[in-house]
Amino acid sequence: EIVLTQSPGTLSLSPGERATLSCRASQSVSSSYLAWYQQKPGQAPRLLIYGASSRATGIPDRFSGSGSGTDFTLTISRLEPEDFAVYYCQQYGSFGQGTRLEIK
């Protein structure tokens, strides 16, 4: 079973700044199978990125994904107020523990 470890646990940034979130897998995974989700309080998760780097329908281009092997990154180029949320990576039946992105 693959374990996904996200870092940092909490990221404090200001609107307009760049956010870099990390997801590390316990063993090499196909980049085709790595996804990222955004979850706001009281809401279901929303798919942002699939296949490590492809944006889901309707996702703004300030969100980008990259990586391969065991190391994957979600980057938000310029933070908007609505981007402050919890982010999860996922590979099949494994989810990372999440990174909370909070307003500094």
Add this chain to the structure above:
Amino acid sequence: QLQLQESGPGLVKPSETLSLTCTVSGGSISSSSYYWGWIRQPPGKGLEWIGSIYYSGSTYYNPSLKSRVTISVDTSKNQFSLKLSSVTAADTAVFYCARALEFDGTFDYWGQGTLVTVSS
């Protein structure tokens, strides 16, 4: 637009069986390119995959829950269901149903979630 809606009791007693149903609308559960899954989230915690089912009935369970989980599908009603037996307070969570792409397991559509509390 595909929609998923969870339904079932919001309160279950310890040692009993939790039962939830997900109704799919705006699309067919019999589509060959998708799996249908259950994910849970304890209050204030992260996401945990419970299991998934293909329209044919093939199932895939989280090894940590496998002994207590049964997922089934009713294509005539466009529904799939979850049963989790011998529940304890640790099973209290928001339960989500979701559609997964067969190719890569990505969950692209989610229900709104339903809170199930285990308490006497």
